[in-house]
Amino acid sequence: MEFEFLPTPCIFFGPKQFHKIGTLVKELGSRLLIVASGSALNSPETRETVSTLKQEIEFDTFLVTGEPTIETIDSGVQKAHDFKADVIMGLGGGSAIDGSKAIAGLITNPGGSARDYMEVIGRGSVITQPSLPIVAVPTTAGTGSEVTKNAVILAEKEKFKASIRSPLLIPKIAIIDPRLMQAVPPSVTATCGMDALTQLIEAYTSNKAQPLTETLALLGVKKATKSLLICYKKGESLEAREDMALASLLSGICLANSGLGAVHGFASPMGGLKIPHGVICAALLAPTIEANIKQLTMKDPKNTALKKYAKLGEIVSGKTIPSINDAHIALINYLKTLTKQLNIPTLSKFALSDSDVQTIVDNAIKSSSMKYNPIKLKKEVLKEILHQII
Numbered sequence: 001m002e003f004e005f006l007p008t009p010c011i012f013f014g015p016k017q018f019h020k021i022g023t024l025v026k027e028l029g030s031r032l033l034i035v036a037s038g039s040a041l042n043s044p045e046t047r048e049t050v051s052t053l054k055q056e057i058e059f060d061t062f063l064v065t066g067e068p069t070i071e072t073i074d075s076g077v078q079k080a081h082d083f084k085a086d087v088i089m090g091l092g093g094g095s096a097i098d099g100s101k102a103i104a105g106l107i108t109n110p111g112g113s114a115r116d117y118m119e120v121i122g123r124g125s126v127i128t129q130p131s132l133p134i135v136a137v138p139t140t141a142g143t144g145s146e147v148t149k150n151a152v153i154l155a156e157k158e159k160f161k162a163s164i165r166s167p168l169l170i171p172k173i174a175i176i177d178p179r180l181m182q183a184v185p186p187s188v189t190a191t192c193g194m195d196a197l198t199q200l201i202e203a204y205t206s207n208k209a210q211p212l213t214e215t216l217a218l219l220g221v222k223k224a225t226k227s228l229l230i231c232y233k234k235g236e237s238l239e240a241r242e243d244m245a246l247a248s249l250l251s252g253i254c255l256a257n258s259g260l261g262a263v264h265g266f267a268s269p270m271g272g273l274k275i276p277h278g279v280i281c282a283a284l285l286a287p288t289i290e291a292n293i294k295q296l297t298m299k300d301p302k303n304t305a306l307k308k309y310a311k312l313g314e315i316v317s318g319k320t321i322p323s324i325n326d327a328h329i330a331l332i333n334y335l336k337t338l339t340k341q342l343n344i345p346t347l348s349k350f351a352l353s354d355s356d357v358q359t360i361v362d363n364a365i366k367s368s369s370m371k372y373n374p375i376k377l378k379k380e381v382l383k384e385i386l387h388q389i390i
Contacts, residue, residue: 003210006167006256008147009136009174013249015238018049018137018177021089022056028133028172029087032059033080035100037092040139045180046091060085064092067154067161067271068099073114076103080132089135090171093192094143094152094277097136101169102151105131114153117164120268120366121155127166134171139180141231141244142192142278144199144252146174152271159272160363170256176249178241186232189244190342191278193228196248198281200224201289201312202261203254205305206372213258218315220250225316225334232342259372262364262382263288269363275350282344283389286335291385293328295375305374347389357386 012020025032032053040046041061053059060083062076080088080103090100102114108129111117116125136146145151149170150163184192203209204217227243234240263284270280289309296303306324313327314320316334321327361382364370370377377385 033085040092064099093140097145098151136171141248142195147252161271194282199251223247261373265367265370
C-alpha cells in the first residue's frame with residue numbers, strides 16, 4: 001500500500017479560539033491584511049475581537065463580495081503590495097478564504113494576473129515561491145478551504161470557475177471557532193452543509209481514497225448527518241455547529257488528499273453560470289451517486305466503491321442493511337429527502353435550461369475532479385444527470 005498525505009495547518013478548534021488571533025498573528029508578521037466578507041467582518045462575533053487587533057498589530061482590510069473573480073484577486077494583490085503586508089488572514093466563508101490564499105500566493109510569485117496561475121483557462125504558470133503566511137478563519141461550515149491547497153477563482157469572461165493549486169497555498173494556521181457560525185442564516189447553513197457532505201462522500205468513494213481519508217470521511221459523514229438539519233432549524237445550537245465545523249474541516253482534509261468526483265466536476269462550469277456552489281452540490285449529489293452505482297454495477301461490479309456506497313447508506317439510515325442494493329437505495333433516498341428538508345432551491349430558478357447541457361458537459365470533463373470519480377462517466381450519462389435536475 002502506498003499513499004501520500006499533505007500537511008495540515010496548525011489547527012485551533014473550539015469555542016473562543018478566535019480570541020487567540022492577535023497572539024497567533026504576531027508570531028507570523030507585523031502587517032496584516034484581512035481578506036474578508038462584509039458579513040464576517042461586521043458580525044458581533046468577530047467585530048470586537050478584530051477591533052482589539054489595533055492594539056497589537058497594524059492591519060488593513062480587503063473585502064471579497066461574492067465569488068472571488070480574477071479582477072478581485074488582482075486588486076487584492078495590489079492592496080497587499082501597497083500596504084506592505086507580511087501576513088494574510090482569510091475571514092469568512094470559502095470565497096474569502098480562497099481569496100486570501102490566492103492573494104498570499106500571487107504576491108510572492110511573478111506574473112501579471114491570477115489568470116496566469118489558474119487551471120484549465122490559465123497560462124500554465126506554477127506557484128514556486130512560498131506564499132505569505134496565511135491564517136484561515138472560516139465563519140461557515142462548508143468548503144474546508146482552511147486546510148486545502150487550492151483557491152477557486154471565477155473567470156467571468158469564460159463563465160468558468162477554476163483553481164490556483166499548490167501545496168504552498170496551505171494556510172499556516174486554521175482557527176475553527178463554531179461560535180462564529182451560530183448566526184449564519186439557515187439558507188447559507190444548508191448550502192454550505194451540503195457542500196461539506198458532498199466533499200466527504202466524494203472523497204470517501206474517490207478512486208484516490210486511502211485509509212486515512214476513508215476514516216476521516218466516515219467520521220465527517222456521521223457528524224454531518226447528525227447535525228446539519230439541527231443547524232438549519234436551530235442555528236444557535238453550539239453542539240450542532242461544532243459537529244458541522246468538524247465535518248467541514250474533515251471534508252477539506254479529505255478532498256486535499258483524495259480528490260473529489262463528478263459532482264464537483266460539474267461545479268466548475270455551473271458555478272461559472274453564477275449558481276451557488278452548495279445548491280449545485282445538493283441538486284447533483286443524489287442523481288450522480290445513482291448514476292455511479294448503476295454504471296459500476298453494470299461495468300465494474302467488483303469495484304470497492306459499491307461497498308462504500310452501501311456503508312454510507314447504513315450510516316445515514318442508522319441501521320444495518322443486509323442487502324447492498326437496499327443500502328444503496330437508502331443512501332439515495334436520504335439525500336433526496338435531506339435536500340427537500342433543507343429547502344434547497346431548484347436549478348430552474350437560475351435559468352438553467354436544456355440548451356446549457358452540452359456546454360456544461362463539455363467543460364465538466366476538463367475538470368480535475370472528474371478523474372477521481374469511481375468510474376468514468378460517458379458524456380451521455382453526464383447529460384442524463386443534468387436533465388434530471390433541470
